[in-house]
Amino acid sequence: MSLDSLETNPPFSINYAQVSAQGISRERQEAWARYSKLGLPNHRLEAWRYTDFRSACSKTFEPADKIIDHVVLEREHDSFRLVLIDGSLRHDLSDLDLMPDGVIIENISDSPSKLNENFSFNSTIFSNLITDSIVDLNTALASDECLILIAKDIHLNKPIEILNIFTKKCSVFTRILVDLSENSRIKIIETIKNNSAHGVQVNHVLSVKLAQNSELNLFSYLSGSGLSCTGVSTLLAQLGRGASLNSNFLYDLNGFFRRQVFAKLTEERASIALNGIVLAKNKDHIDNAITIEHCAPNTTSNESFRYILNNNSLGVFQGKIIVRPEAQKSDGFMQSKAILLSDLAAMNSKPELEIFADDVKCSHGSTCGQIDKEQLFYLMSRGLEELEAKSLLIEAFAFEAFSTLNDDGISEFTRNILAEWLYTERQMS
Amino acid sequence: MLEINDLHVSVGDREILKGLTLKVAAGEVAAIMGPNGTGKSTLSYVIAGREGYSITRGEILLNGVNLLQLAPHLRAANGVFLAFQYPVEIPGVACMQFLKAAMNAQRRSRGEEEINTPEFMKRVREESEKLKISQEMLRRPLNSGFSGGEKKRMEILQMALLQPKLSILDETDSGLDIDALKTVSEGVNSLRSSDTAFLIITHYQRLLDYIKPDTVHVMAQGRIQKSGGADLALELEKHGYQDYISNEAA
Numbered sequence: 001m002s003l004d005s006l007e008t009n010p011p012f013s014i015n016y017a018q019v020s021a022q023g024i025s026r027e028r029q030e031a032w033a034r035y036s037k038l039g040l041p042n043h044r045l046e047a048w049r050y051t052d053f054r055s056a057c058s059k060t061f062e063p064a065d066k067i068i069d070h071v072v073l074e075r076e077h078d079s080f081r082l083v084l085i086d087g088s089l090r091h092d093l094s095d096l097d098l099m100p101d102g103v104i105i106e107n108i109s110d111s112p113s114k115l116n117e118n119f120s121f122n123s124t125i126f127s128n129l130i131t132d133s134i135v136d137l138n139t140a141l142a143s144d145e146c147l148i149l150i151a152k153d154i155h156l157n158k159p160i161e162i163l164n165i166f167t168k169k170c171s172v173f174t175r176i177l178v179d180l181s182e183n184s185r186i187k188i189i190e191t192i193k194n195n196s197a198h199g200v201q202v203n204h205v206l207s208v209k210l211a212q213n214s215e216l217n218l219f220s221y222l223s224g225s226g227l228s229c230t231g232v233s234t235l236l237a238q239l240g241r242g243a244s245l246n247s248n249f250l251y252d253l254n255g256f257f258r259r260q261v262f263a264k265l266t267e268e269r270a271s272i273a274l275n276g277i278v279l280a281k282n283k284d285h286i287d288n289a290i291t292i293e294h295c296a297p298n299t300t301s302n303e304s305f306r307y308i309l310n311n312n313s314l315g316v317f318q319g320k321i322i323v324r325p326e327a328q329k330s331d332g333f334m335q336s337k338a339i340l341l342s343d344l345a346a347m348n349s350k351p352e353l354e355i356f357a358d359d360v361k362c363s364h365g366s367t368c369g370q371i372d373k374e375q376l377f378y379l380m381s382r383g384l385e386e387l388e389a390k391s392l393l394i395e396a397f398a399f400e401a402f403s404t405l406n407d408d409g410i411s412e413f414t415r416n417i418l419a420e421w422l423y424t425e426r427q428m429s
Numbered sequence: 430m431l432e433i434n435d436l437h438v439s440v441g442d443r444e445i446l447k448g449l450t451l452k453v454a455a456g457e458v459a460a461i462m463g464p465n466g467t468g469k470s471t472l473s474y475v476i477a478g479r480e481g482y483s484i485t486r487g488e489i490l491l492n493g494v495n496l497l498q499l500a501p502h503l504r505a506a507n508g509v510f511l512a513f514q515y516p517v518e519i520p521g522v523a524c525m526q527f528l529k530a531a532m533n534a535q536r537r538s539r540g541e542e543e544i545n546t547p548e549f550m551k552r553v554r555e556e557s558e559k560l561k562i563s564q565e566m567l568r569r570p571l572n573s574g575f576s577g578g579e580k581k582r583m584e585i586l587q588m589a590l591l592q593p594k595l596s597i598l599d600e601t602d603s604g605l606d607i608d609a610l611k612t613v614s615e616g617v618n619s620l621r622s623s624d625t626a627f628l629i630i631t632h633y634q635r636l637l638d639y640i641k642p643d644t645v646h647v648m649a650q651g652r653i654q655k656s657g658g659a660d661l662a663l664e665l666e667k668h669g670y671q672d673y674i675s676n677e678a679a
Binding site for chain 1: 477478479480500501502504505506509510511513516517519520521522526527530531532534535538570587591
C-alpha cells in the first residue's frame with residue numbers, strides 16, 4: 001500500500017469530523033495531519049520490523065459507543081482508583097472525590113488550553129525519538145484525557161490505580177498524563193484489562209513528567225480473559241534532575257501487543273529502570289520497544305526483561321540507548337532473556353547503542369534458550385517432581401527482571417499471577 | 430541395601446560402565462576409588478537418574494526396588510541422595526524456599542504430611558549450626574556465588590535434612606580446605622547409622638582419614654577391579670592405580 005492511498009483511505013474507519021465536533025484543538029488537528037501522511041506503522045519501518053502493526057489492524061473496529069454499562073469491579077489493590085471503561089472515564093467507579101490533598105485529577109479532553117497550560121505535552125518533545133504515527137493517532141483521537149497532578153513534596157503511600165478496561169469490540173484511544181512536582185513520590189498501578197469477548201483494538205498513552213527529585217514507582221499489568229487484544233501502549237517519560245522512575249511491567253494477555261517506551265533523561269542524575277516479565281502463549285505476539293535518551297551527565301538507565309514463551313508465541317525486544325555528547329558519565333544497561341517452552345515459540349531481540357560521549361558505561365545482553373537441564377536435574381534429584389521443579393526455575397528466571405521492585409504487595413501479586421499462568425499451561429501440556 | 434548387577438552404561442557410542450557389580454549393605458560406608466575417567470561420576474549420576482545415559486544392561490536395586498524404572502524425584506523419595514561434585518547454582522531460588530520444597534516434595538511422594546514452618550526452621554537451624562552455615566548464607570539464592578566450600582557444606586545440609594537411606598558423595602573433598610574437610614566429614618559421620626549406607630567417591634585417601642570406610646573398591650575401566658577393607662585405600666595411596674589400568678590393557 002502506498003502512502004498516497006493511505007491518505008485517502010486511513011486505516012481507522014473513524015469519522016474524524018464527528019469526534020471533533022465539539023471543537024478541536026490545533027494539536028489534535030496537526031497530529032491527525034501527521035498521522036494521515038504516514039498511516040499505521042508497518043514492518044518497513046526499522047522500529048516496527050518484527051511487529052507489522054498495519055497488517056495486524058487490517059480490519060479496524062469502530063470507536064466505543066457511549067452507552068454506560070453497569071460494571072462491577074472487585075478491588076485487587078488498596079488504592080485510589082481511576083477507572084476507564086472502553087475509553088470513557090467512569091466517575092461512578094473512580095475515587096475522584098477521595099483523592100488526598102495535593103493530588104488533582106482532571107478530565108481535560110474538553111479543554112485543550114488546560115492541557116497546554118498544565119503540561120507541555122506534545123509530540124515535539126519526543127519527536128526526535130518517535131518515527132511513527134502511533135502517538136499522533138492517539139493525540140488526535142484520545143477520548144477522555146486525564147491529567148493527574150501531584151503537588152510539590154507530596155508523598156503518597158497508597159498507590160493511584162489506573163484501570164483501563166475493555167468490555168466490547170471497539171477501538172479505544174486513551175491517554176493519561178501524570179505530572180509529578182518537585183520532591184513528590186507516588187506509586188501508580190496501571191492495569192489494562194481486556195474482557196471483550198470479541199476482541200479490541202487499543203492505543204494507549206501514559207505520559208509522565210518527573211520534576212526535580214521526584215520519584216515514580218509504576219507497575220503496569222496487562223491482563224484479561226477476553227479474545228485477542230491488538231494494540232500499542234506507549235509510555236512517554238521525561239525526567240528532571242535527580243528524578244527516578246522505576247517501572248515494572250507484567251504481561252499476561254491474549255493478543256498482538258506492543259509496549260513502547262520513549263524516555264528522556266533531561267537533567268543530571270535522572271535515573272530510570274524499566275523491567276518486564278512477559279508470559280505468552282498460543283499465537284501471542286508481544287513486543288517491547290524501548291528508546292532511552294541520556295541528555296545530561298550522570299544519568300542512569302537499566303532495562304531487564306524476561307520472556308516466557310509457550311506454544312507458537314513470539315517475543316520481541318528492541319532496546320535502544322542513545323547517549324548525547326553532553327551526557328558524560330552516563331550508565332546504561334539493557335538485558336533481555338527468553339525461555340522457550342515450546343519448539344515453535346520464537347524470540348527476536350535487537351539491542352542498539354548510539355553513544356556520542358566518550359566517558360560512559362553502556363552494555364547489553366541477550367539470551368534465548370530452554371530450561372537449564374542441569375538445574376532441572378539438580379532440583380529433581382532432591383525430590384521435586386519435574387513440573388514443580390520447572391515452575392520453580394521459571395519463577396526464579398522471571399523474578400530476575402523484578403530485582404528493583406521494592407514492593408512486597410506487587411511482588412506477591414506477580415508471584416500469584418505467575419503461579420496461575422504456569423498452572424494453566426501445565427494443564428494444557 | 431544397594432545392589433548393582435552387571436551394569437553397562439553408554440554415552441553415545443562410548444561404553445563407560447562395562448559390567449559393574451557392587452553391593453553395599455545397610456550401615457556400611459563404601460569408598461570407590463579410581464583414576465580419572467573411569468566412570469565414577471557416571472555411576473553416581475546413573476544411580477541418581479540423570480538424563481543422557483543409555484543403560485544397555487544390568488540393574489540397580491535399592492532395598493529391592495529397581496531404581497532404573499524411577500524418575501529422579503522418585504529415587505530421591507525412595508532414599509537416594511547425591512552430593513554433587515559441582516553443585517548447580519540456581520539464581521533466584523532462595524535456599525530456604527528450596528530446602529522446604531525439597532523436604533515437602535519427598536514427604537508428599539511418600540504419602541507423609543508436609544513439615545510445618547516452625548519445625549522446619551528448627552531443623553534447619555540445628556543442622557546448619559553443626560555445619561557452620563550462617564543464616565546469611567541461607568538467605569542467599571541457592572549455591573549462587575557460594576565458594577567451593579560453601580557449596581559442599583550446603584550439599585551436606587541437604588543430606589542431613591532429607592535423611593536419605595543411600596548417600597552418594599561424589600568427590601565431596603575436591604575444592605575443600607582442611608577445616609572445611611573436617612566440618613563436612615563430621616557432618617557425614619554424624620549421619621552414619623545402622624540403616625543408612627554411604628557411597629563415597631574419591632581420588633584420594635585424604636577424605637578417608639576423616640570418614641573411615643568399611644569397604645574400599647577400586648574402579649577402573651568401567652568396572653570394580655578389586656574390593657577390600659580400609660587398608661586397600663592406603664595401599665592405593667602408595668602404589669597408585671597403575672596396576673589396575675595395565676591389567677586391563679594387557
